[in-house]
Amino acid sequence: ETGVTQTPRHLVMGMTNKKSLKCEQHLGHNAMYWYKQSAKKPLELMFVYSLEERVENNSVPSRFSPECPNSSHLFLHLHTLQPEDSALYLCASSQDASGPYEQYFGPGTRLTVT
Amino acid sequence: DAKTTQPPSMDCAEGRAANLPCNHSTISGNEYVYWYRQIHSQGPQYIIHGLKNNETNEMASLIITEDRKSSTLILPHATLRDTAVYYCIVRAHNAGGTSYGKLTFGQGTILTVHP
Numbered sequence: 001e002t003g004v005t006q007t008p009r010h011l012v013m014g015m016t017n018k019k020s021l022k023c024e025q026h027l028g029h030n031a032m033y034w035y036k037q038s039a040k041k042p043l044e045l046m047f048v049y050s051l052e053e054r055v056e057n058n059s060v061p062s063r064f065s066p067e068c069p070n071s072s073h074l075f076l077h078l079h080t081l082q083p084e085d086s087a088l089y090l091c092a093s094s095q096d097a098s099g100p101y102e103q104y105f106g107p108g109t110r111l112t113v114t
Numbered sequence: 115d116a117k118t119t120q121p122p123s124m125d126c127a128e129g130r131a132a133n134l135p136c137n138h139s140t141i142s143g144n145e146y147v148y149w150y151r152q153i154h155s156q157g158p159q160y161i162i163h164g165l166k167n168n169e170t171n172e173m174a175s176l177i178i179t180e181d182r183k184s185s186t187l188i189l190p191h192a193t194l195r196d197t198a199v200y201y202c203i204v205r206a207h208n209a210g211g212t213s214y215g216k217l218t219f220g221q222g223t224i225l226t227v228h229p
Contacts, residue, residue: 004157043158043219056216090157100146100165103217105157 003027004106006091012112013081021076021109023091029104031097032074034066035090037108043090049074050097081113118202123224126196132189134223136202139183145206147178148217149187151198151225158201158219161187192227199224 004025013019025032034046048056049068063085065077074091088108095101119137126132138147148163162169162176164185169176175188189196201222 042221043217045216045218048216088155092157100163102148102160102163103158104160108155108157110155 006106023074025093029093033092132192
């Protein structure tokens with residue numbers, strides 16, 4: 001498989017559930033990102049990982065917990081979410097976090113919190 | 115990173131060139147201009163980027179004015195599949211601070227290509 005993949009593509013969870021989103025990149029990149037896209041709002045950067053180290057946390061609530069076990073995999077652990085957290089969650093990767101490198105996005109996970 | 119201004123929507127006839135403008139009057143010398151697009155409910159797709167010279171690839175051309183305060187993305191022969199939201203983003207490249215890989219997306223331009 002090539003590019004950036006995300007699973008699951010759709011997720012419905014209750015406010016008391018714990019779930020995880022998974023992202024995998026097959027591009028040999030060193031940087032990975034989580035973005036959130038709420039309805040009728042621009043994409044918002046959530047987290048940046050460079051060589052498995054978190055280098056940016058864009059004021060994201062602690063109910064979102066990222067994990068980057070290696071440069072190819074990125075997770076977003078979710079717990080006690082609110083209905084307003086319903087959104088499209090997008091993962092991206094790039095060759096490096098700095099420098100003029102384009103980001104490649106996955107298809108996203110459509111999350112609905114009930 | 116500098117702010118960008120784009121028209122909220124544009125129309126284009128299939129087969130014609132689509133010219134999407136972007137203003138970035140506060141751009142700094144080390145900031146690049148990036149274009150991405152997002153087809154409905156999919157992840158954004160990188161199109162092209164440039165610093166000060168015009169750029170061309172298999173998808174599009176990027177024309178940056180000499181003063182770098184504005185740019186135009188050109189899709190030379192638009193097709194129905196080019197209907198999407200197009201984002202113009204200005205981004206600096208530095209290895210420190212809080213700008214690591216940060217793409218700041220605005221509302222973009224909704225391009226509709228019609229038959």
